[in-house]
Amino acid sequence: MRTRNLHNKKSIILLLVLILAFVTSFAETTIKGKVKDALTKQPLQAVSVVFKGGKGVTTNTDGGFTIISSGDKNVQIEISHVGYKTKIIQVAPGKEQEIEVELMVADAKNTVVVKSSKRSKYSNKNNPAVELIRKVIDNKSKNSG
Helix, strand or coil: CHHHHHHHHHHHHHHHHHHHHHHHHHHEEEEEEEEEECCCCCECCCCEEEECCCCEEECCCCCEEEEEEECCCCCEEEEECCCECCEEEECCCCCEEEEEEEECECCHHHCCCCCCCCCCCCCCCCCHHHHHHHHHHHCHHHHCC
């Protein structure tokens, strides 16, 4: 009798674990995709792909990514990359989905251009280090003793 109760308890625990695993697997949102340049259709590397308010990943060298969220509260992903317009995409919670995203280049008016100032030509004139080196060379025979 005691063995039967132990067997029933183990069966109930196993059933609960299986139910929990089954329910948890449906709560996961898995997004697999690729990110490309909208004009050239070339894959974009190191693009940020983030569940709004959650975790994120970056794209690989082929523009590919996989992002998984446990829970159904994250129904939007934000895709952003330097020099491109950010894109926000609605996704179906609790499902595995494949998407392809094309990012547009950002407007030129929002682009920052960094230029160097005109560089003056280097001169040895009035440089104390040059004078010191000349003195060391002139006294080389005295110092190699």
